[in-house]
Amino acid sequence: MQDVKPMVPDTRFMRAVEEGSGIKISACFQCKKCTNGCPTSFAMDIYPDQVIRLVQMGQREKVLNSSTIWVCSSCQTCSTRCPNEVDIAGTMDYLKEMAVREGISVPQSRTKAFHEAFLEDIRRRGRISEGGMMSMYMLKSGEIWDKLRSGDIKEDVVLAFEMLKRGRMPVLPKGIRAKDEVRKIIDG
């Protein structure tokens, strides 16, 4: 028989998450309604109800290193349907922000690169220019090199060309006048 080590709950992590996020994680009684309604659970490594349970049990490393928190699409179905008003999607956001702050090497690094490229583009112009943001994402995530190698870059070039042709991609994106105000917000 294999030795099974019991998991000793440590509520300090849960209390820290509750205090920082204002979300009452301890209210979860594991009905799994969140996971059953989740449209992205097929791509997750741990299910939403497990994320909440692991936070309750103090399993910090497990949740912060999970794919799940990045795979969540923030569709808000879980938070809407939770009978105990646990904001599960909000918890995913809180954990993502924590993982970034702690410099964890996240398993869904491209999704993280997308969010960062997006914020950088807002910082630059005050508004998003989709073309500029996408190029920055391609470089930041390193996806450009994979696409060049595999030849998949053709698809993106065709897509961009078709958008341009339809007048759905401005050639010279405009920025706003009050860029400084927006930069101040982003830089804190």
Place this chain on the structure above:
Amino acid sequence: MKVTYYPGCSLEGSARDYALSIEGVCRALGLELEELEDWSCCGATAAHSINHRVSVELPARNLAMAEAKGMDMVVPCPLCFNRLKGAEKALLQDEAGEYSASFQGRIGIHDLANFMAQPEILKRITESAKRRLKGLNAVCYYGCMASRPPRVTDSREYENPTSMDRILKAIGVEVKPWSYKTECCGASHAVARRDMVYKMVGRLYDKALEAGANCVVVSCQMCQANLDLYQDQISEEMGKSYYLPVLYFTELIGMALGIKQARDWVGKHFVRPYHLFGSVGLVDRRPGSRIME
């Protein structure tokens, strides 16, 4: 009727078609949209994913400017709407003075589809309609952000929204019931996890066809993009050949009102609806008519 208008970034780019149809239809209905001057990005998914404070303060800047104008604000992009509503709630509950902007809640923030479905405007649409769009069997696809979570959106019909259903019925479209009105399309995962979007959207196509639809009607430009841009690739992936035009509800209002430019708006989609329109007798079949290209 005059309101402040917050278009959001994608309506200046990939959702130019949506923007043009909104402007055209509102003009025809006598609804004056005054664009919020020097508006900035709401922060979208990126901000709320990795920086909570920024996710409140970016939309808050726009809220404060809109409140100074004093008119209610209408927002076509459901994600912008959601972020603006989230900031509204955060600022109204901000007793500790955590955020730099202030908002007193003197103006209302409205999702465009809900705004257009209010009885007064619905009446205008019905009265100005020049033709009924018979032959279109639509499923209304609302997506997530205009509805959920209701404590943010103030939606009362978040599991079964009906704004577009009511509008489309008023212009003669047959609206098919289905259970996927507010199912997620994957949204911005189209960038870094397109494989996920293909799966999620493929299922939506199947469910729409199962419901008897020949088109999908949307009010969200992210849903439109995910369902429209990759239909060929998803067909290939799923071993099927989907043909499901993905139309904005405003484009259909434009067609019903007889606005000529409506054919150019829908012509900007990847899945061109001309074949569908032709097959149900909604277009001019004369030779040389552009709509039949």
